[in-house]
Amino acid sequence: MTDRLEAYLNTRDRICTVVRDLPADSLDAIVPACPEWSVKDLLGHVVGLPAAIGSGNLPDGDLDGWLRGIVDERRSQRLGELLSEWEGLDTAIAATLSASDALYGDLVVHEHDLLAAVRQPDSSSFDTEIVLPMTMSAVSYWLRDTGLGAIECRDADRVWVSHDGPIGWTIEVSAWEAVRALNSRRTADELRSLPGTGEAEPYIAVLDGHLPLPRTSLREVDTVPR
Secondary structure, three states: OHHHHHHHHHHHHHHHHHHHOOOHHHHHOEEOOEEEEEHHHHHHHHHHHHHHHHOOOOOOOOHHHHHHHHHHHOOOOOHHHHHHHHHOOHHHHHHHHHHOOHHHHHHHHHHHHHHHHOOOOOOOOOOHHHHHHHHHHHHHHHHHHHOOOEEEEEEOOEEEEOOOOOEEEEEOOOHHHHHHHHOOOOOHHHHHOOOEEEOOHHHHHHHHHHOOOOOOOOOOOOOOOO
């Protein structure tokens, strides 16, 4: 858990550094990966999750409504207030991470949603050794439920596999691209076009069923050459 907490806090620091330097009107920019949110709404989400969980405000059936409420509560806050709240939540963050990786996984995905929205892509700001295994582990639960074989990711001379068993789909992409793809940040056509082997279609259906894929490309680019 110590490694996850450190990685979470490092990610938080990177996000805070980026948004503090943004022009004020950039906070109103729409986040292409989350088109119902502005940049400031996205910040409200990542700040509000640990705040809500830490205070015992947990979803009771209506997850979407709970998530909307977290963002709505922070719409009137200024940027400085949001960041101060976030930086005061270390105890809640540590307690949440001790029970689940989900909070950190959510933050990682949204860091790169934000960087794309403000046109500062940086796929090097990425804790590969924690993030990709965590993503593959999450995907394994969805795949086991459907009886599909494992997903394998090959990045140069490194290999990650979602779970034990026959490999059904291999993608030969960077770790960053794999995390974006497996978190539904690529269209179905983009997933089909990823280099690799195997039958992509059933896996695309699983990803889309877990979190709907974008219908138009987010036009993101890996900034680290392979």
